[in-house]
Amino acid sequence: MKKEELSKRLKEAGLKATPQRILILDFIMKHGHIGIETLYEKMKDIIPSISIATIYKNLKILEEKGLVREVSISSFKSLYELKNLPHIHIVCEKCRSVSDFFINEAEIKKYFKNLTNFDVNKVSIILFVECEKCKVSES
Amino acid sequence: MKKEELSKRLKEAGLKATPQRILILDFIMKHGHIGIETLYEKMKDIIPSISIATIYKNLKILEEKGLVREVSISSFKSLYELKNLPHIHIVCEKCRSVSDFFINEAEIKKYFKNLTNFDVNKVSIILFVECEKCKVSES
DNA sequence: ATCCTTGCAAATGATTTGCAAGAGT
DNA sequence: ACTCTTGCAAATCATTTGCAAGGAT
Numbered sequence: 421m422k423k424e425e426l427s428k429r430l431k432e433a434g435l436k437a438t439p440q441r442i443l444i445l446d447f448i449m450k451h452g453h454i455g456i457e458t459l460y461e462k463m464k465d466i467i468p469s470i471s472i473a474t475i476y477k478n479l480k481i482l483e484e485k486g487l488v489r490e491v492s493i494s495s496f497k498s499l500y501e502l503k504n505l506p507h508i509h510i511v512c513e514k515c516r517s518v519s520d521f522f523i524n525e526a527e528i529k530k531y532f533k534n535l536t537n538f539d540v541n542k543v544s545i546i547l548f549v550e551c552e553k554c555k556v557s558e559s
Numbered sequence: 560m561k562k563e564e565l566s567k568r569l570k571e572a573g574l575k576a577t578p579q580r581i582l583i584l585d586f587i588m589k590h591g592h593i594g595i596e597t598l599y600e601k602m603k604d605i606i607p608s609i610s611i612a613t614i615y616k617n618l619k620i621l622e623e624k625g626l627v628r629e630v631s632i633s634s635f636k637s638l639y640e641l642k643n644l645p646h647i648h649i650v651c652e653k654c655r656s657v658s659d660f661f662i663n664e665a666e667i668k669k670y671f672k673n674l675t676n677f678d679v680n681k682v683s684i685i686l687f688v689e690c691e692k693c694k695v696s697e698s
Numbered sequence: 699a700t701c702c703t704t705g706c707a708a709a710t711g712a713t714t715t716g717c718a719a720g721a722g723t
Numbered sequence: 724a725c726t727c728t729t730g731c732a733a734a735t736c737a738t739t740t741g742c743a744a745g746g747a748t
Binding site: 570575576577595596611612615616619636 | 737738739740746747748
């Protein structure tokens with residue numbers, strides 16, 4: 421997604437398209453998910469004057485406007501991701517990498533509706549596994 | 560579960576069975592899941608000298624020893640629960656109540672193995688719904 | 699008796715806030 | 724021009740740590 425598209429998305433959400441916000445979205449997009457500290461470090465290279473308070477404020481408002489989602493995993497710091505395609509998270513317990521697995525959301529909701537009898541609005545699913553890389557590098 | 564049983568569990572984990580620890584487990588058990596601040600408030604009624612640092616230290620060590628699990632839900636503070644029967648969390652988006660739904664873990668793992676092709680060690684599943692109470696109290 | 703745990707206070711870390719200057723529409 | 728956003732510094736809130744005294748085995 422190019423800057424213009426991100427800019428457009430911001431304006432549609434009623435937010436001004438500042439370089440800071442575009443860059444936040446851009447980095448989140450490139451990383452899939454990214455933590456605040458990492459975001460701050462990377463943004464400093466491009467906007468050296470950036471303040472971490474600005475990042476906090478923007479992540480908050482971007483989440484309120486529905487552009488970004490916070491990902492909470494026990495014993496991890498919060499990560500942030502674009503609210504695009506529905507997916508679940510796969511966490512490697514060895515190397516602590518987090519990756520996305522895209523899903524058919526309706527399908528999953530149906531499965532859980534079936535199981536629990538609740539109409540599910542939203543799901544948050546994390547699978548803890550050992551990733552391929554770690555399996556291979558095992559002695 | 561009675562105090563003696565909790566005390567036994569602590570000793571089995573190689574921890575001393577102090578009143579503070581027993582009370583922490585007792586409250587977590589009674590609440591299903593409880594946050595640190597609430598735990599602190601409730602414990603003060605029974606052990607007025609309790610320090611919140613003690614609660615932090617103990618939750619940490621209880622988690623390390625596998626007696627307790629931290630539950631992370633976006634925009635919630637961490638909750639803690641006993642590591643007993645496998646279950647998933649159902650969160651009402653209206654009243655923000657959190658409840659447990661007990662599952663057949665093998666079954667769920669099979670479902671996701673089937674879907675993702677990963678051998679799943681552990682799952683963390685949160686379903687966001689509107690609970691019965693909230694549905695009823697809707698105008 | 700020994701070692702672990704507690705409670706306190708201080709230290710650290712994370713997040714939020716107020717405000718004046720600057721940038722986007 | 725007007726309003727929203729930024730960056731800074733300070734304030735607040737959450738979590739961790741060191742240490743001396745007390746408690747569990």
